[in-house]
Structure formats: C-alpha cells, structure tokens
Amino acid sequence: MNPSEADRWMTAVEDALRTMPEAPAPAALRSRVMRGVRALSAPPKFVFPWLEAAISLMLSTLLTGVGALLVGLPPTELVRLQQTLRYFFLVPANRPFLAASVIGLGMLVACLFFAVRILLPGRRAPAVVRR
Amino acid sequence: MLVVEHQAYVFNLAYRVLGNEQEAEDTAQEAFVRAWQSLPRFRAQARFGTWMYRIVTNLCYNRLPRLRRELSAIGEDEIEDHADLQTGKADDGLEAAERRAWLHRQIEELPEAYRLLLTLRYQRNLPYEEIASVTSLPMGTVKTGLFRAKERLRSALETYEEARL
Structure with a gap:
C-alpha cells in the first residue's frame, strides 16, 4: 500500500466519522425526566414499618399498664408493690414510686421517640422512575 | 428548557456508547435527574455541555464496568x-x-x-x-x-x- 492510498483511506474514515448520523432522542425522554424530577421533589410517602409499629404498641401497652397499676391498685397490693420496688431498686422507704416513675418516664421517652420516628418523613422514592 | 436543549446529544452519547436504545434512554433520564439534583453545585466556569458529558460518561462507566478498564488499558x-x-x-x-x-x-x-x-x-x-x-x-x-x-x-x-x- 502506498502512502497516498493510506491517506485516502484515512480521509474516508475521517469523513465517515464526521458524518455519523445522530440518533434522535426518544419523544418520551422529556416526560420521563420530568417524572424523575417530580419524584425527587415530591414529599416522601408516609412510612410505617411493622417493627416500629410493634415496638410502639408494646411500649404504649406497658405505659398504660403501669399507669393503671399506680392509679387503681388496692391498698394491700400497693404495699406489696412498694416492698418489691424497695427490694429491687433500694430506694428510700418513703419514696417507693420514684423508681417506677423513672421507668415510666423512660418508657414515655421511648414512646415519644418512636412516635416521632413514625410521623417524620420516611424513605425517599428512587431517583429514577422506570417506564 | 434544559432537557429540550440538551436531550439530543445526551441521548446520542449514551446510545453510541451503550449501543442499546432502551439503556441509552434510561441513562439519559438518569443523567438529567442527576444534573437537576447537582445543579446548585455546578460551577459556571465549566461549560454545561461538558458537565453533562461527564455525567453521562460516569453513568456509562457504572453500566459498563469494563469500559473504564478498556480505556485505562489503552495506555x-x-x-x-x-x-x-x-x-x-x-x-x-x-x-x-x-x-x-x-x-x-x-x-x-x-x-x-x-x-x-x-x-x-x-x-x-x-x-x-x-x-x-x-x-x-x-x-x-x-x-x-x-x-x-x-x-x-x-x-x-x-x-x-x-x-x-
């Protein structure tokens, strides 16, 4: 092959490269992009995972149970509870409900935490929306 | 709008590299969504087109892991x-x-x-x-x-x- 022949083929290659037809963008692309962008800016959907629901239910039941105990317990049972609490938590004899209050407060905080977790925005939708 | 102005070359680049219309369309859509997300970080001294090419190229790298290897292997x-x-x-x-x-x-x-x-x-x-x-x-x-x-x-x-x- 002589040099002029090689140049000729290279010129043909260059010409083909410069005249490569552009693939036209699909008509639906614009609407797909708009959908994708809208999905990003839309407020996230309400999410209530079953595990958090179960934990919240358990804590709420416990809290209600403790409240009901403290309010509606007969005097004899209350004395027994005082003794039990004194035994377990070594609190002063005249303040047996202190420990129960601490536990109750802890559960209340936990309930609030899960309530906030549930009510706050959940997971984002995927960035790209498929057809 | 941005998409109308740039969709032709964004899609074309993705199509030429990936060689598949559906994948190119997905990539072009993802590129625009990413660009929209990152628009506040876009530095005006770079050309918007160049920035878009980079996004599309990176998405092509993600879709075709061997593409980056092939390019690096050129030496x-x-x-x-x-x-x-x-x-x-x-x-x-x-x-x-x-x-x-x-x-x-x-x-x-x-x-x-x-x-x-x-x-x-x-x-x-x-x-x-x-x-x-x-x-x-x-x-x-x-x-x-x-x-x-x-x-x-x-x-x-x-x-x-x-x-x-």
Whole structure:
C-alpha cells in the first residue's frame, strides 16, 4: 500500500466519522425526566414499618399498664408493690414510686421517640422512575 | 428548557456508547435527574455541555464496568492522533456513499471505549483536553485511543476495498 492510498483511506474514515448520523432522542425522554424530577421533589410517602409499629404498641401497652397499676391498685397490693420496688431498686422507704416513675418516664421517652420516628418523613422514592 | 436543549446529544452519547436504545434512554433520564439534583453545585466556569458529558460518561462507566478498564488499558503510546492533519477532501458519489455507510456500521462495531472517544471527538467536536476531562483520562491516552480507533477503521476499510477489487 502506498502512502497516498493510506491517506485516502484515512480521509474516508475521517469523513465517515464526521458524518455519523445522530440518533434522535426518544419523544418520551422529556416526560420521563420530568417524572424523575417530580419524584425527587415530591414529599416522601408516609412510612410505617411493622417493627416500629410493634415496638410502639408494646411500649404504649406497658405505659398504660403501669399507669393503671399506680392509679387503681388496692391498698394491700400497693404495699406489696412498694416492698418489691424497695427490694429491687433500694430506694428510700418513703419514696417507693420514684423508681417506677423513672421507668415510666423512660418508657414515655421511648414512646415519644418512636412516635416521632413514625410521623417524620420516611424513605425517599428512587431517583429514577422506570417506564 | 434544559432537557429540550440538551436531550439530543445526551441521548446520542449514551446510545453510541451503550449501543442499546432502551439503556441509552434510561441513562439519559438518569443523567438529567442527576444534573437537576447537582445543579446548585455546578460551577459556571465549566461549560454545561461538558458537565453533562461527564455525567453521562460516569453513568456509562457504572453500566459498563469494563469500559473504564478498556480505556485505562489503552495506555499512552508515542503515536499521536493526527486528525487535524487530515484535511483531504472526501470522495463524492455513489461509491463513496456506500463506503461511508459501510464505515458507519464498522464504527458501531468498535469496542465501547473507542466509540466513546470517537463520539466525543467527532460528533461533539470536543478538543482533546475536554475529552480527557470528561473521561478522567490522561490526554495521551485520549490521543492514543483515537489514533488506534481510526487505524482499526482504516485497516478494515483497506481490507474491504481490496476484497472489492
């Protein structure tokens, strides 16, 4: 092959490269992009995972149970509870409900935490929306 | 709007590299959504087009992990692309048109790495520095890659023409 022949083929290659037809963008692309962008800016959907629901239910039941105990317990049972609490938590004899209050407060905080977790925005939708 | 103005070349680049219309459409959509998300971080000193090419190229890297490996494997030879030296006029006529169509098919059959470089260079008319920036490659690799891609096409054309005679 002589040099002029090689140049000729290279010129043909260059010409083909410069005249490569552009693939036209699909008509639906614009609407797909708009959908994708809208999905990003839309407020996230309400999410209530079953595990958090179960934990919240358990804590709420416990809290209600403790409240009901403290309010509606007969005097004899209350004395027994005082003794039990004194035994377990070594609190002063005249303040047996202190420990129960601490536990109750802890559960209340936990309930609030899960309530906030549930009510706050959940997971984002995927960035790209498929057809 | 931004999409209307840029969709043609964004889709075209993705299509040329990935070689599949559906994947190219997905990539183009993802590129625009990413661009929209990152728009506050876009630095005005860079061209918007270059920034979009980079996003599309990175998405192509994600879809085709071997593409980055192929590009890195090109290396940097002493040879340089001499595209700008080729100022000869291409032939006209039926035979030339047939040859051109044949070459277009050959370009589509090149490896993705070459197709990416050739599309950026010849369809988008990007200078070497910009291609290097878009692909995150050294400029020497870009030049070598373009040279080899064209050499492959020239060699294929030579064989094709010899067979025709």
